[in-house]
Amino acid sequence: MRLDVITIFPDYLRALDLSLIGRAAGEGLIDLRVHDLRDWARDRHRTVDDTPLGGGAGMVMKPDVWGEALDEVLALPADAAAARESAAGRGRRVLVVPTPAGRVFTQRTAEDLARADHLVFACGRYEGIDARVAEHYRAAGIEVAELSIGDYVLSGGEAAALVMIEAIARLRPGVLGNPDSVVEESHGASGLLEQEVYTRPVAWRGLDVSRAWPALLSGDHARVARQRRNRAIARTIARRPDMIERLRPDTLDAADRAALARGGWAVPDGAAGPVELVVRPAVGADLADLVDLAARTFPDACPSFLTAEQIARHVAAHLTPGRFARWLADPRAVVTVAALGRDAETRAGRVGASELIGYSAVLVERNDDDGAPPVGLDPRPEGVTVPPAPDGGAGLAAELSKVYVDARLRGSGAAAALLAGAVRDAAARGVTALWLGTDGANRRAQRAYRRAGFVGAGSRTYDVGGRTCRDIVMVLNPQEAAGEY
Ligand code: SAM
Numbered sequence: 069m070r071l072d073v074i075t076i077f078p079d080y081l082r083a084l085d086l087s088l089i090g091r092a093a094g095e096g097l098i099d100l101r102v103h104d105l106r107d108w109a110r111d112r113h114r115t116v117d118d119t120p121l122g123g124g125a126g127m128v129m130k131p132d133v134w135g136e137a138l139d140e141v142l143a144l145p146a147d148a149a150a151a152r153e154s155a156a157g158r159g160r161r162v163l164v165v166p167t168p169a170g171r172v173f174t175q176r177t178a179e180d181l182a183r184a185d186h187l188v189f190a191c192g193r194y195e196g197i198d199a200r201v202a203e204h205y206r207a208a209g210i211e212v213a214e215l216s217i218g219d220y221v222l223s224g225g226e227a228a229a230l231v232m233i234e235a236i237a238r239l240r241p242g243v244l245g246n247p248d249s250v251v252e253e254s255h256g257a258s259g260l261l262e263q264e265v266y267t268r269p270v271a272w273r274g275l276d277v278s279r280a281w282p283a284l285l286s287g288d289h290a291r292v293a294r295q296r297r298n299r300a301i302a303r304t305i306a307r308r309p310d311m312i313e314r315l316r317p318d319t320l321d322a323a324d325r326a327a328l329a330r331g332g333w334a335v336p337d338g339a340a341g342p343v344e345l346v347v348r349p350a351v352g353a354d355l356a357d358l359v360d361l362a363a364r365t366f367p368d369a370c371p372s373f374l375t376a377e378q379i380a381r382h383v384a385a386h387l388t389p390g391r392f393a394r395w396l397a398d399p400r401a402v403v404t405v406a407a408l409g410r411d412a413e414t415r416a417g418r419v420g421a422s423e424l425i426g427y428s429a430v431l432v433e434r435n436d437d438d439g440a441p442p443v444g445l446d447p448r449p450e451g452v453t454v455p456p457a458p459d460g461g462a463g464l465a466a467e468l469s470k471v472y473v474d475a476r477l478r479g480s481g482a483a484a485a486l487l488a489g490a491v492r493d494a495a496a497r498g499v500t501a502l503w504l505g506t507d508g509a510n511r512r513a514q515r516a517y518r519r520a521g522f523v524g525a526g527s528r529t530y531d532v533g534g535r536t537c538r539d540i541v542m543v544l545n546p547q548e549a550a551g552e553y
Contacts, residue, residue, distance in 0.1 A: 451526025
């Protein structure tokens, strides 16, 4: 690859003699030449600028000087070997004009330009280069890329050219010692930021990697890879939600979706990408929607042998406005609702941002002043034992009663997000045994609970509309699981 840089400050580019790029040039992997624009100036003072037409502050770089310089430099032969390999014969040549008014230079741009054979950088100064220069070469059939390195203004194009050359050259074969280095980097094919990296010592100034990220030192490659990916997802959520929105659903497996969901992003089936989820405590104004959602979602969790009438009888008796109103007024009942952050198309229909799409309820097993438990709390199944609190004090049980999600959002991760929220809420309230009963035949639900860390704890019988059903009982200690979320 041949790189030519035209500038009025050739010394500025001497930084490229150093480090990886300098070594690559020394080994002939890239052919880098820097030219002084003033060599093409025609007057005694080697003038390259003039006042702006129409008046205004600053100076503008003259098109005639740039024209002569570029005619000559663009005509130079590209790297001979690269040109031979290129189908175009002469190779691909690009005139790069750094400008804050350009398209933003990204890793994709670097990857694209790394495939060219000859790059010519035209470094502006003052108010920039007369706009006809880019226009002329484009009209003449030259590929012209006016590129910005970010939304801020530098005094000249040299620093921008340095940035672009470094990003492009390291992608050329042989420039990096270990070509794998570029595979999992930030802004790579995964569309995620790279996770945090660590080296020895394992514990430094009270910061112990083995405690914060135990999987990292487990030696179990699959576990290490999974945790790295989860951390990359969490970091991208925290720092670059715009990148999360651009993730392609076909690149996300179930574990990715769960990690996204824990960070508040759902991937609805059929949507173009992840959609932010709003998970918040239910309030009085949600009551009517909540009752409606409960009636809509309860049948999905029922065994197939139940009749519509039995289900309707259960809903009418238990999922009433009165029941939800009492929960909303009771601090021992933690009702959480979810909605999408914006309207979304799903395979099963459009979902509006104003709609409630899921809810969870955690009922803490604690009696009130009259000695009564929260309304609707089922008897704790025999198989559920209540471990002590981390400080050795008495443990506390709570029923997760349960997580329900609108069928249109099935598989989106919304259930995992609500579940993660319920575990966090239970942990904050001192719960040490969060248990639930779920239909024995509903393997999908059991898988989801297992993925979230729940383990089997026997079974129970459960009445729905006069018909006895068998539930699998599952339990988790939120105090131990909290770190995972
Ligand atoms: N008047 C110009 C404008 O507002 O768009 C700014 C000119 S700037 C002071 C001078 C030169 O610095 C530009 O011609 C360009 O070469 C370079 N430059 C400044 N900011 C840049 C950025 N964000 N990306 C790439 N080049 C930049």
